[in-house]
Amino acid sequence: MTSLDAKNAHYWITVIFAGLVFLLVLNYIPAQDTVQEQIFAERGYKIVSQSESIATEFIFDPTWLPEAGGSKTVDYIFYDANNTRIYVSEIKNNGQMTYVNIKFSSNYNKEEGTFVTSTVIHKDNGELSYSGVFIKPRFYDVQNNEELAMEYSMGIGPDDLITLGFGEKEMEQFSGKQIAVKLSNFNLVHYKRI
Missing domain, CATH: 1.20.5 (Single alpha-helices involved in coiled-coils or other helix-helix interfaces)
Known part of the structure; x- marks a missing residue:
């Protein structure tokens, strides 16, 4: 050689x-989704505390509204703290209802950290269960600084998806105005690796 x-x-x-x-x-x-699954299942992680204490708001931009039967991707971030971003992801209009999709994106530290979620983690006799937080949105006309009485529907879906639905009558209030949407009771979770 x-x-x-x-x-x-x-x-x-x-x-x-x-x-x-x-x-x-x-x-x-x-991967980040694996860490999230481990935290929620308390496999290798312990949930130190959680508190439905996070409130935030965003200004609904009337230019976000799609035509009837359409949808618009928005990706407007209105909360960026506690290793979590909360953002308006998409607006859909089926001709009768308009749906505003709000999503969460968290960056999980491997050892210890905090994140914000729409899920509450319950532990009863060692068994884990989950429920959605109780969110009561409030709506304000930004120009007149007055609260608006608006009917809405709301759903919490998988992967931290919140959907607010509005009928035609309510959407008339959004037309041409800036409406502040205030959301409260998001869950702040503190966890650590064990």
């Missing part, structure tokens, strides 16, 4: 070893 062959073999052994180390590290680092 010449010295050139020995150097070439050494190079390939080093590359293969580095690749194996990289794959091992990549496999060891859990």
Whole structure:
């Protein structure tokens, strides 16, 4: 074996070893959704505290409204704290109702941290169960600084999705105005790795 062959073999052994180390590290680092699942199931993590204490608001921009039968992607972030972003993701209009989709996106620390969610985690005799937070939106006309009495429907879906639904009568109040939408009682969760 010449010295050139020995150097070439050494190079390939080093590359293969580095690749194996990289794959091992990549496999060891859990994905964000895996960390979330582990926190919610208290597998390797403990929920230290939770409090339905987070309130936030956003100004509904009338230009977000789609035509009847259409939808618009908005992606307007109105809360960015506690390792969580809350944002208006999409507005849909089926001709009779307009739906405002609000989503949460959290960045979970591997050891300890906080995040905000629309889910409350219950522990009863060691059994875990989950429920949605009780959100009572309030609506204000920004220009006149007055609260508006608006009928709405609301749903909490999987993956921290909140949908507010409004009929045609309510949407007339949104037309051409800036409406502040105030949301409260989001759950602030503090967790740590055990």
